[in-house]
Each structure stands twice: as structure tokens, then as C-alpha cells.
Amino acid sequence: MEREVAIVGVGWEGFQPTTPHYSYKELIYQAAQKAYHNANVDPRKDIQSFVTVAEDFIEGTSIFDEYTPDQLGAVLKPMHTITGDGLHGLITAYLMIRSGICKIAAVEAHSKASNIKTLSQITHYALDPMLNRPFEFHPDFIAGLEMARFLHEAHITPEDCALVVQKNRRNALENPSAPYGFDYRLEEIQDCQPVAYPLLESHIAQPADGAIVVVLASREIAESLTVEPIWILGVGWCNDMYNLEYRDWGHLPYVTKAAQMAYHQAQIQTPSKKIDFAEVDDLYAYRELMSLVALGLISKHELPDALKMGKFHSTGQLPINLSGGSLGMGNLLEANGLAKLVEAVLQLRGQAGKRQLSFPHIGLVQSWRGIPTSSAAVVILASS
Template sequence: MGRLMSEVAIVGVGWSGFRSITPDLSFREMMFEAAAMAYADAGIHPRRDLDGLVTAEEDFHEGIAISDEYVPDQMGAVLKSVHTIAGDGLQALAAGVMQIAAGAARILAVESHSKASNIQNLPQITALAMDPIFQRPLDAHPLFIAGLEMRRYLEATRTSLEHVARVVVKNRRNAMRNPRAAFPADLTVEDVLRSEPLAEPLTRLMAAEPADGCVVIVLARGDIARSLTDRAIWIRGIGWATDSYTLEGRDWEGARYLRRAAEIAYQQAGIRSPRRAFDLVEIDDTFAYKELQHLEALGLCRPGEAGWWTAEGATEIGGELPVNPSGGCLGEGHLLDASGLARLLEAVLQLRGEAGPRQIPHAGTALVASWRGLPTATGAVAVLSREP
């Protein structure tokens, strides 16, 4: 895939929730709040200006079939086209970018949300995504996949458990500067290592807790973006990829899905040296080892270096390359399929200089990467810039 066919920019963002539980809000009310904020931020009216919606939803998480039917009303876009992505929010962003780049739309809204607190049996729901013939009959908790992959990653890269724990310490501490974060904490490496085991060597504090939240992003064609705002954030490259759907056939140590997605996004953006190309990175850290694995898959450091890089402070807010200044999924909470849009939201706020006490000075470029989560091997990457 070559360069984008036309300029596409983010002109508005909105959010709601970002709490461990939201008994005061239905998922429809969260969507309405996030959409109203995004439209006001972009300076548009949905009925007059929107050409359509793209939503990332999973029927199993929603507890209803054809869940996209519940999108138009609260998004203020009845009778508009709706494109549903059964995947992560960053994949929905890619679908919106392609529609605008191809000339099929001028202004689109991209939405995804989580009402994880409504799901009483989330592990069992997740297990339904496993192979129905060879894996699901084992009735195993899906976290065993994370434990196996973490063990393989640690052995292949000679990364220590202490390095993984430092990711948790960093991200939960970053979350203390983020008013959206549901799980800020001042932890020590010992706290993380001594927390109860989930799937050895994974401990409880190394895994992000689920949270409720909604994120809405407004996209616009380049000329329209310039007419709407002087704070547009430009999408210079975007890619996504899937490794083998089977556990037996996938890459267990190198996150091949994200490496391929990054190659596509870098090619579009004209990036040859990713380590020197970005001012900050927001990437998936559903499990703490994933942040290290993803840093290496993105080409930001060599295999086996991410742990040492983290231990030396290079990924801190004041370090060489700040990683997850928002607190990531570990700090903000895991928003199911909205997790990728949560990472994107922070990158946009950083590039607009609106990140408050966690602001990265003079941030001009950002890298955003998502993973759809267990048991998948699917990821997406977006390259963002303050300048077109």
C-alpha cells in the first residue's frame, strides 16, 4: 500500500466514562456524551455535516445482535450510513480514513465504547473467540495464552520480570497525571512482582483491569479540515495486519502482526528510521510485557532492548521517547474494542498541546498502535502529525 490518496485529518475528539464502573450511564448515554463533545470540538452539526459513521463493536460484548443498529440515534445521525468493524477502534479509524481518501465521504465520525462492567462473564465471552474444535473444549481460561506468550517472549529476548514490572510502575504512575485514568497508583517493582499470579509468570498487576468508556473521533478531508479548525491532527499513515488465527501457527515472541502493520503505516508516511521519527508513542499494554514486545515490533528498538530501555528511563515522560504518557490500558483501564481509540485520543491531545500535567513539550509527531486482545493476533498502527 502506498501513500494516502488524499489528506485526512482528525478535527474533533470526545470521550465519556473511563471509569471502572458507570452505574449512572448506559452505553447509549456514554456515546451521546462523547459524540456531543466531539462535534462541538470539531464545530460541526451531525445532521447537517456528517456523511456517515464508523463504529467498532462486538456483539458478544454488547449482549445484543446487530449492535450497530443502536449507534445512529445517540450519535445524532439517523439515516446516515453506518460501517461496522468487528475489531479494534484503530481498525475503525482505518476504515474511516479509506472512505475519505477514496472520495466516498467528506466528514465521518468514528466511535467505539466499552461497558465492561455490564459483562458478568468476560473471560467466558473471550473464550468463545478460540478455535471451537481443538481449543475451546479444553475449557481453559484465555489468560493462559498471555502467560505462554509472556514466557516465550521473556526467554527469547532475555527480558527479566523486573523489566516487565517497571512498565506497570511507569504507566500507573503516569495515570496519576491523567484525570481520565481509572487506575492511577504509586507502585513499586516489588508490589507488581508480589501480586497474585494469574497465568505464570503473569501477575495481577501486570494485567489491565477492564473499564467503561466511549471515544468519538471526527475525521475530515484535508480542505474541509483546514476550514474547520487550526488544530487539525493529520493522519500520515495507517496500517493493520493479522497473524495466524490459530495458536499453533502464530509468532509467539515478536508480535508479527504489529510489525507488518507498522511497515504499511511507515511506508505511507515516508518513515525509514522510526526510532527518531516520533515525539511520543501510545501503544497497547493490555499486559505489561506487551508494551515491551510492541516497542520492538514497531522497530523503535531491537529485540531484547525494550526492557533495558524502560529500566533506564528512556520511556518516561521526560525520557528519550515517552511511551504511554496517558498511563496506557494499565492506567486508564482496558476499554475492550475502544482501547485503540483511547490511545489515539491521548496522542491527539498531546499533539494539540492539551494534555495538561503530562504534556510532552513541543510534541509534533506521534505513533499509535493497538492490539485487539486475546486470543487474536491482530494489530493496527497510525502515524500522526501536527503538520500536514
């Protein structure tokens, strides 16, 4: 079994609220060209397997991976679909390389959210058809319930969640790929319309279009392709209860189990001391805080003081979502996890521009599939 796998190339395109000048195929093609150039590979000659991350119901097309080989340079090559988050696709490619199935693999995830007229109705269709869907509530109602329970248990307020929005939208101002950057005052965030109290409209990441391609390789190949491979130290994933009635609404046990799996593989016993920065789920502002607790990066009782002291700011002790997160980059659907992964790769390479940290060594990336799922993935990366 291959012991080590590295990320050798990344490419992305779009990251805009709408992309009328590109079809989804053109977005993928542009991202793929950049990733292959970054990795110094020819997809027709070098890459042995491909993974596309897509949900047929969102795409409006059955067996969607039939529509991605052309733009990825994957004609007559192995290609399959992962119906999960982009990090699930990355982990799939990682496992293929570790098992010896291939030595180089490419992963693609994308969003053409602007093509979807009623995204909430698609999300609603994911609810249990017998017990939940007949109530006809908006899916964000689930997030409102979860947020209310978490705020109660963690003894924090909606104003604390507004600090997350303010931080991430400000971080996005330093990210050329983030269309939702803005310097909000806390009062402006708090004055937004409620969606499912205490959840406000300003707490929710807005849709965006984009595509991301990542190239992975085994150690022997990676070191011949680039002088700056980013090593995958550990991966983890977990699914919890699909039905709402049996969930632990104040905690994210599936995030905790995915993180423990990744920490064990990476031989990290105290993540709060070893992790230099993290890109975590923030599809809803409160989820960033829930995820940090579930990842073991902070305890609930420490949260209020940590927020007020700016611990998670770019200049803080543990920078979180330097990219702007989903609140700043937009909700890229299945591509959310890979968007965060790109930021981690850039930070570890020292290529993050104005938002670059000083000599980071280990970064953590965590993603969530979104309402109404309980599906999470965690990847831990390290520089050379």
C-alpha cells in the first residue's frame, strides 16, 4: 500500500454569483486546464483515474459523470461520481492511490447554482418523505432549530454569530476569488430579516457558481512533478442520523468522529496545539462555531471569550476561514469542500497573497454536505 499521497495541482474558475458567459462544462474545462498546468501533467498521458462530485438532482441530468470526461481530458479513462461534498471526492481519489489502483488521480467539483430556479425546493426533496416533507416547512427552518439549541447549550448569543459573519465577509475582501466580501458593521448584520429565528438572512451563505479541479499523486510521482507538494496527513468522514427526530441538536457527533479518524491517521493528539489554521463549514454562521467545538479546536465554554478576543481572526491565535469561507466565497454546493481545500493549499505553499500567514505548517479542512444531511469530511494537510 502507498504510504503517502500529495496534492500536486489545483485549479479553479468562476466563484461568482452568476456566470452567464460560461456553461458548467466551460467552468470545469477552465479549472482543469489550470490544475493540469499547475501540476505539470498531461491528463491524456499521465492521469489514470478521475472523480467527479455531483448530485444528479441538482444537475438536472441522470448519471452525471457521463458529461464530464470531455472537459477533463478523461475520455476512455476510469471516471465515477461521488454524490457528496468535494472532500468526499478527494478522499476517494486519495484512497485509490493508497490502495495502488492508480498513482495519479484528478478530482472535480462544481456549482452552477445560478441555473437553479428554486434551490430550496430541491433541498426540501431531501427530507424524509413520510415524516418531514409533508409539513412543507422551508429547509432553513432546520438550521434555525439547530442554531437555537446550540446557542442555548453554548451560552452564546446571535450577536456572537454576527461576529462570524463580520469576520468572514471581511476576510473575503482579501480574496480575489470571493465575490461576497464586505466590511459590515455588526448592527447591519443584526438588522437583517429573520429566516427562522434566531437565524437571520445575513447568517446564510449565498449561492455562487464555480469549478475546482485538484490533482493528487503518490510520493514517487509527486516529488518528480513539483518542489512544493502538499501532503495529506489524515482523512476522515462520517454520516450520522438522516432523520431529524433522533439527532443530537446541540452537537455535531459526525464531525467529531470524522475529525477523530483524521487525527488518528495524522498522529495528532492535541489538535488545538498542532493545527496552524482551519477552513471549516460556515454555510450558516453558527455552524462555524459548532464545527470548531466538534473538531476539538475549542470547548463550548471558551467560545464567548474567544470570539470577543478575536482568536479566530487572521491575526488571532487560530485563524479560521481566511478565504472568507462560504459566507465570503458563496455556497458552491458540492464544491464547498474543495474551495476550502484550495485555500489551505495556497496557505501551505505561501501563495495566499494578502491573507498569507507566516510559515504555516499544518492546516485542517472540514466540510458538511448541507441541510438536511448529517454528512461531514475532514482532511489534514501539511507543507513539505
